[in-house]
Amino acid sequence: MGTDTRPAILVTGVGGNVGQGVLRILRTLDLPFRLVGTNTSLPCGGTHLCDALHKTPVATAPEFLEFMRDLCQRERVALILPCTDYEAYYLADAPGLPPAVTSPPATQRAFLDKLETWQLCVAAGVPFARSFLPSAYPGGFPATLVKPREGRGSRGIHVDPADPRGFDDSFVVQERIIGPEITVAFYVTRAGRTHGFIALERELGAGATMLCTVTHAWDAVLAPLIATFVAAFGVRGSCNIQAIVRANGEIVPFEVNGRISGTASIRHRLGFRDVEYAVREHLLHQPLPPVAIQDGTAVRLLMDVIYPGKRPDEVRDASTPHEVF
Numbered sequence: 001m002g003t004d005t006r007p008a009i010l011v012t013g014v015g016g017n018v019g020q021g022v023l024r025i026l027r028t029l030d031l032p033f034r035l036v037g038t039n040t041s042l043p044c045g046g047t048h049l050c051d052a053l054h055k056t057p058v059a060t061a062p063e064f065l066e067f068m069r070d071l072c073q074r075e076r077v078a079l080i081l082p083c084t085d086y087e088a089y090y091l092a093d094a095p096g097l098p099p100a101v102t103s104p105p106a107t108q109r110a111f112l113d114k115l116e117t118w119q120l121c122v123a124a125g126v127p128f129a130r131s132f133l134p135s136a137y138p139g140g141f142p143a144t145l146v147k148p149r150e151g152r153g154s155r156g157i158h159v160d161p162a163d164p165r166g167f168d169d170s171f172v173v174q175e176r177i178i179g180p181e182i183t184v185a186f187y188v189t190r191a192g193r194t195h196g197f198i199a200l201e202r203e204l205g206a207g208a209t210m211l212c213t214v215t216h217a218w219d220a221v222l223a224p225l226i227a228t229f230v231a232a233f234g235v236r237g238s239c240n241i242q243a244i245v246r247a248n249g250e251i252v253p254f255e256v257n258g259r260i261s262g263t264a265s266i267r268h269r270l271g272f273r274d275v276e277y278a279v280r281e282h283l284l285h286q287p288l289p290p291v292a293i294q295d296g297t298a299v300r301l302l303m304d305v306i307y308p309g310k311r312p313d314e315v316r317d318a319s320t321p322h323e324v325f
Contacts, residue, residue: 004051007076008034009279010098012091013083014046014053015039017208021265022081023049025275033283036075043315048305048324053317059086069096079283081260081275085112088259101237101278103258110233111258112150114172121253124232126225129244129254130175134167143176145254155207177244177252182218183209184241185267186226187274189281189288192236196291197226198272200263205300209263213297214270221251238264238274266298 009026013019014037023046026035037050040058047053054071057064068091071077080100082088089108091100102108110116114131121128132138134146146158149172156171164173181204186197199222202212229235240261243253264275271293280286306323307315314320 004034005076006032006034007078008036008051009283010036010038010072010075010077010080011046011050011083012038012056012080012087014050015041015044016083017262018260018264019083020046020049021262021268022083022260022275024265025268025273026279029276029279031279033078034075036071036077037317038071043307043312045305047315047320048318048322050317051319059084059090064090065094065097068094072098079279081278083260085257085259099282101260101282103236103239104234107233107235108258111256114147114149114174114255117256118172118174120232124228126229126232127250127252129177129252131172133169134165134171134173135169137164137173141173141175143178145174145176146171147174148172174254177246177254179244179246182215182243182245182251183212183261183263184222184226184243185238185261185263185272185274186230186241187238187272187277188230188235190236192230192234194226194230195277195288196272196293197222198267198270198291198293200267202263208300209266210300211297212263212266214293214295216295218245218249218251221249225251237278263298270294270296270298 011019011022034051036052037046038054038056042055057067077098080098082091082100088102092102092105092108110120118128118131143160144164146161146164146167148156149170180201182199182201184199187195199215200212201215202209238260240257241253242255243251245251277288304325306325
């Protein structure tokens with residue numbers, strides 16, 4: 001930490017596109033805070049954006065929370081922005097830690113389990129793609145996706161397998177709906193008020209958004225759907241729903257992320273600034289700026305961070321000489 005005595009904002013999972021996007025946003029806000037990052041492997045893609053960087057155990061490890069408590073004390077962390085699903089769950093309302101911007105633990109637990117998400121949506125009258133354990137799959141879906149029940153990051157997905165019942169019950173069989181895919185982000189204040197939303201029609205590559213466009217075509221349907229969803233699940237902070245639009249205009253969610261999601265940096269520049277909302281509400285205790293969405297399109301690209309003359313163990317943080325190319 002050196003001689004810098006400013007308090008810190010901790011961003012987890014900075015090796016992934018979510019954490020890196022959050023760091024880039026925070027750098028533009030000119031806040032009086034240091035940026036501390038964590039990741040399970042170092043160095044990583046967000047190294048050059050962090051004032052300090054630490055290798056952390058995986059969130060499911062028994063020592064994870066104690067590690068985080070010690071780290072937050074040493075780095076004088078004032079706010080945590082979790083950027084992976086399991087960290088959002090384990091850090092939600094964890095004792096002895098600074099506030100983490102997440103939904104309550106029970107909500108995060110439900111979002112980790114795709115079958116539970118579907119069951120709770122059915123009970124609440126919220127549309128969701130039909131989902132079954134392979135052992136209970138009744139058949140009859142025109143097309144299917146088989147995915148890990150607690151998977152993340154689009155890993156381990158099987159499209160239209162010959163026999164969905166051939167998988168064990170650590171997977172779910174989900175109805176695969178054909179139509180435009182949209183990703184919908186919204187922000188819910190601590191008082192439970194939804195502070196707007198943004199919908200992006202998107203195309204994927206390797207599980208991440210590679211091309212997206214702001215769309216208002218389904219806003220009138222999304223507004224009440226989000227309201228019902230928030231009431232049913234008790235969502236707080238940033239949340240993301242991924243959905244398919246059927247030919248008849250029905251919106252069918254198929255995935256929920258109860259955290260800041262991968263298009264955060266894109267939507268920030270297009271007027272939906274949920275990372276900024278989180279910092280202003282939970283750390284600065286300021287009124288939230290109004291949502292002012294700008295129509296537009298974003299294309300993702302790859303870049304490199306070069307550390308001339310450095311071995312991996314010599315790459316520390318933003319202070320390590322580097323070039324973004």
